[in-house]
Amino acid sequence: MRQRGPQPPDTHRPHRTGWKRKVAGRRSPRGGEARASGDGAVILYGWHTVKAALENPARRIRRLYATANAARRHAEDGVALALEPELVRPDAIAHRLGPDAVHNGLLAEADPLPSPELEELEPAGIVLMLDQITDPHNVGAILRTAAGFAVNAVITTARHSPEATGVLAKSASGALEYVPIVTVQNLARALETLRERGFLLVGLDSTGDADLGDAALRAPLALVLGAEGKGLRQLTRATCDQVARLDLPGRIKSLNVSNAAALALYVVTKRTG
Numbered sequence: 195m196r197q198r199g200p201q202p203p204d205t206h207r208p209h210r211t212g213w214k215r216k217v218a219g220r221r222s223p224r225g226g227e228a229r230a231s232g233d234g235a236v237i238l239y240g241w242h243t244v245k246a247a248l249e250n251p252a253r254r255i256r257r258l259y260a261t262a263n264a265a266r267r268h269a270e271d272g273v274a275l276a277l278e279p280e281l282v283r284p285d286a287i288a289h290r291l292g293p294d295a296v297h298n299g300l301l302a303e304a305d306p307l308p309s310p311e312l313e314e315l316e317p318a319g320i321v322l323m324l325d326q327i328t329d330p331h332n333v334g335a336i337l338r339t340a341a342g343f344a345v346n347a348v349i350t351t352a353r354h355s356p357e358a359t360g361v362l363a364k365s366a367s368g369a370l371e372y373v374p375i376v377t378v379q380n381l382a383r384a385l386e387t388l389r390e391r392g393f394l395l396v397g398l399d400s401t402g403d404a405d406l407g408d409a410a411l412r413a414p415l416a417l418v419l420g421a422e423g424k425g426l427r428q429l430t431r432a433t434c435d436q437v438a439r440l441d442l443p444g445r446i447k448s449l450n451v452s453n454a455a456a457l458a459l460y461v462v463t464k465r466t467g
């Protein structure tokens with residue numbers, strides 16, 4: 195390991211069975227992943243995020259920066275490193291990310307993960323569709339929940355979606371390595387494609403027609419979540435087979451979208467499993 199000074203650094207996800215690889219053809223990078231520099235790298239930081247990436251054979255790590263304590267912890271945990279980390283001081287990583295980033299002494303520059311095409315998704319289980327949810331903290335938390343409930347994929351739009359890097363990756367706490375992200379140009383057309391492939395399309399909205407716990411559900415199922423405040427867009431709502439709500443017993447009747455996603459996934463997993 196080579197010691198670096200105080201200057202900031204320069205500028206192995208196991209494949210799930212919920213989607214199939216193309217036999218041939220070039221796959222585009224995961225939609226929306228930010229570039230750390232002009233060479234196409236993305237930024238990952240934080241213990242769980244970087245550890246999951248290092249353990250993912252599908253993730254190519256270009257450069258790894260670690261504090262002495264973080265490198266020692268990796269060695270003690272027996273985490274295999276694809277390359278030797280460059281030792282830096284904590285303030286060097288903080289300078290790169292900003293003072294509020296909780297980096298745990300780790301930062302990696304990596305290649306974007308491949309993204310499956312919509313048509314590659316197997317007509318089974320549950321997928322999540324995000325209708326213009328732009329907050330990276332929310333999307334990251336949704337991805338983390340999706341990994342916990344064995345969701346086969348998260349589908350987002352090319353526009354009005356956050357980049358799958360930095361804050362989003364940290365909020366996902368490693369889930370980027372486990373849940374494929376499918377990027378589409380038009381959500382309504384994507385919904386129609388899923389319907390043709392046998393998916394039941396269920397939108398989640400506070401003004402839904404019935405409680406999600408009472409709705410007629412089956413797999414394969416696409417659960418559609420709208421942005422906070424405006425909810426599902428009109429065309430998205432009209433394209434869904436049904437729109438359900440979460441009936442809450444307390445005085446507050448709506449939840450943060452990432453919390454709503456967790457509760458809704460619990461309900462639909464119990465009902466369709």
